[in-house]
Amino acid sequence: MKNIAGTVVAFTILPRHVLGRGYxxxxxxxxxxxxxxxIAGRQFLNYPGTRVTALCDVNQTNLAQxxxxxxxxxxxxxxxxxxxxxxxxxxxxxxxxxxxxxxMAIEAAAAGKDIxxxxxxxxxxxxxxQVITAVQTYGRIFRLNLDHRIEGKLYGTNMPVKKLQKLVSxxxxxxxxxxxxGPQTGFNWPFQNPGLTSxxxxxxxxxxxxxxxxxxxxxxxxxxxxxxHFPAYWDYSGGILAELGQQYLDPIQFILGKDETSPVEVAxxxxxxxxxxxGTWQKITFTYEDGCKIxxxxxGREANAPFISGPAGKLxxxxxxxxxxxxxxxxxxxxxxLAATDFVKAVKERQTFATNEENxxxxxxxxxxxxxxxxxGRSLQFDPVKQTFLFDEGAxxxxxxxxxSTWK
Numbered sequence: 001m002k003n004i005a006g007t008v009v010a011f012t013i014l015p016r017h018v019l020g021r022g023y024x025x026x027x028x029x030x031x032x033x034x035x036x037x038x039i040a041g042r043q044f045l046n047y048p049g050t051r052v053t054a055l056c057d058v059n060q061t062n063l064a065q066x067x068x069x070x071x072x073x074x075x076x077x078x079x080x081x082x083x084x085x086x087x088x089x090x091x092x093x094x095x096x097x098x099x100x101x102x103x104m105a106i107e108a109a110a111a112g113k114d115i116x117x118x119x120x121x122x123x124x125x126x127x128x129x130q131v132i133t134a135v136q137t138y139g140r141i142f143r144l145n146l147d148h149r150i151e152g153k154l155y156g157t158n159m160p161v162k163k164l165q166k167l168v169s170x171x172x173x174x175x176x177x178x179x180x181x182g183p184q185t186g187f188n189w190p191f192q193n194p195g196l197t198s199x200x201x202x203x204x205x206x207x208x209x210x211x212x213x214x215x216x217x218x219x220x221x222x223x224x225x226x227x228x229h230f231p232a233y234w235d236y237s238g239g240i241l242a243e244l245g246q247q248y249l250d251p252i253q254f255i256l257g258k259d260e261t262s263p264v265e266v267a268x269x270x271x272x273x274x275x276x277x278x279g280t281w282q283k284i285t286f287t288y289e290d291g292c293k294i295x296x297x298x299x300g301r302e303a304n305a306p307f308i309s310g311p312a313g314k315l316x317x318x319x320x321x322x323x324x325x326x327x328x329x330x331x332x333x334x335x336x337x338l339a340a341t342d343f344v345k346a347v348k349e350r351q352t353f354a355t356n357e358e359n360x361x362x363x364x365x366x367x368x369x370x371x372x373x374x375x376x377g378r379s380l381q382f383d384p385v386k387q388t389f390l391f392d393e394g395a396x397x398x399x400x401x402x403x404x405s406t407w408k
Contacts (some may be wrong), residue, residue, distance in 0.1 A: 022218035022261040030344055033113075035080045035104060040118050041095035045069055049344035050091075055196045056083040060207040078209055080104055082220045084111040086094040091116055091141070091347060093383040099217045102127030103407065105142070114141040114347050118284035119246040121239070121357075124325035125387060126400035135357045143343050143353045144360035148251040150341045156186020157307055157317045161251045162336050164308070164315075168255050170229045170333040173310030176290055179252050182297030185307040186317055187248055189240050189298040192303075195232025196275035199223035220276075228347065232278050239278030240294075240369040245370065249294065250355065250363035255308075256292055259359040262384035263366070264289050289384070296370070372398045 033054035034041045045052060045066070052070055056077040057063040063076050064280050077083045084092070084107060093115035100363045108115050115135070118299045120126040135142045148154055150162050157164075162281035168177055181187040201221035204210045210222045217235045220226065231237040238245075253259060263286040270281030284296040289344045291319070297305070308316035313323040323329070339354035372395055373380050381390040389395035 002068060018398055027089075027321040030347055031088050032091050032093055032116075033083045033086060033089040034066070034093045034095060035083060036095035036097075036100075036118075037062045038095065041093065042066055042069065043095075044093060044116075044155065046316060047086070051151070052087050052143065054081045054086050058209040058212045059228065067268070072174045074277050078086050078214065083108070084108060085111065089113055091358075094118060097236045098238070098242055099123045099401070100215055102131055103216055103403075106134040109138045109142075112140075115145045116145060116343065117360075118145050119250075119364075120242050121360045122368070122369050123237075124399060124401045125300075125365050125368045128364055129387065132357045132361055136138045138349075141347050141350065141353060142357040142360070143346070144246075144250075144355040144357075146250045146355040146360070146363075148247070149254040150339075150354050153184075154251055155248070156188075157309075158186075159317070159319050161255060163330075164256070165255045165317070165336050166333055167315065167326075167330055168308065169257060169336070170330060171331055172312065172326070173308065173313035175310055176292040177256060177308060177310045178293040179306045179308050180295045180297055180302075181248055181252065181257065182295070182302075182305065183300040184303060184305050189244070189296070191240060191280045193232050193239060193278060193280065194225070194229040195221075196225050197274055199225060214404070216403040216405075218404055219401075227291070233276060234278055234371075237278075238367065238374075239369050240375045241281075241284075241374070242277075245367040246360075246363050249366045250360070252294055253359070253363045253366065256288075257295075258288060258292070259362055262362055262387065263287055263294075263369065263382060263383060264382055265379065266369045266373045267279065268370070268377070270374055270377070272377055273374055274388065279374075281374055284373070286369070294366070304331065 028050040029049055031053045032050050034052060037055055037057040037058045042396050049193050052074055054075040054077065055063055058078050067074060067076055075086065080408050092108045094117045095103055095118050098120050101117055107119055122131060136188055153159055153163050173349060199279055200225050204222045226233060231239060231243045237243065263285040267285045268281060269283040273279045282299050286294040308315040313321055315321045340351040341354045343353060369382060380392055380395050388399065
């Protein structure tokens with residue numbers, strides 16, 4: 001590197017992975033490739049400190065529309081594996097349907113790319129563990145696209161996440177803690193499921209590579225509803241629980257201090273689910289080994305339920321509590337430790353990002369535990385260390401998804 005230093009500084013743009021750890025490339029911008037150019041993929045086309053050099057989508061219409069939004073011409077692909085071979089990419093933004101997230105993240109890490117991934121992180125629990133292994137084996141930086149534990153206020157509660165974490169860790173409310181996510185506490189679970197249980201085969205549009213869109217998912221004849229409403233089908237997502245679940249649950253996991261563990265039980269109240277189409281549910285309850293609970297209440301059964309409750313007190317929206325002078329008492333406790341929240345800086349300086357592969361896997365495990373319990377229609381016991389279900393081989397068969405054809 002010393003011998004070629006003079007040559008290196010002559011370039012204006014150089015992918016950072018060429019220089020290794022601790023580098024600062026001549027360009028101030030990170031170069032990125034975007035896989036999936038729908039709404040989520042386009043949202044961060046012009047993210048500060050980054051520049052798009054390649055786009056990938058199996059839908060040629062989406063691909064052309066995204067490319068037209070950029071100032072300069074970029075390379076376009078309909079196969080993400082070709083994008084990953086490009087040397088001028090520092091990181092990839094994975095913005096595909098969830099059934100692709102894990103496989104693409106693993107291959108991106110192996111290709112030497114850092115990763116920005118949409119939620120849910122993975123489509124199965126086993127896949128999440130494989131992503132952790134790949135990211136750490138290849139020394140990559142992983143960001144899960146979640147912001148609420150980083151900054152701002154938590155959805156309908158009008159309360160900062162860091163302040164809530166400080167409250168729970170202070171033990172002012174006592175323990176174990178119960179957190180309720182339902183319409184009465186500012187968390188709506190909008191069941192507007194457009195999935196259809198009967199889908200006659202339709203002609204595949206010439207602009208869509210449907211086989212590649214399916215990828216590792218089971219083959220099903222093409223119908224436009226599968227593409228437009230993929231969250232409604234188990235093969236590609238998990239309904240509202242997958243679409244909103246990790247966004248809701250990741251900051252709750254942080255508030256409870258559970259980033260390094262998982263619940264020991266998940267219980268569901270829900271109608272019998274269709275094998276192909278995601279259905280509704282009334283209540284999902286996660287219980288940790290220490291007795292802490294997260295309750296997902298879709299119906300808001302308890303009208304005046306507190307957002308957080310413990311043996312010594314309760315907390316409602318706007319930081320209202322039945323504990324007198326709560327703000328004054330809380331001021332004496334330390335704030336939570338700082339984390340890396342600038343993705344560009346994290347990549348340049350090789351810092352673990354605030355929402356990373358490990359805590360992201362744990363919050364995604366909440367989602368996938370709930371999905372498995374819904375599909376089976378029963379409560380499940382879980383070992384948070386081995387990350388397997390207890391006394392239920394049917395549930396353990398769903399820890400991973402069988403990959404179709406040549407995908408592995």
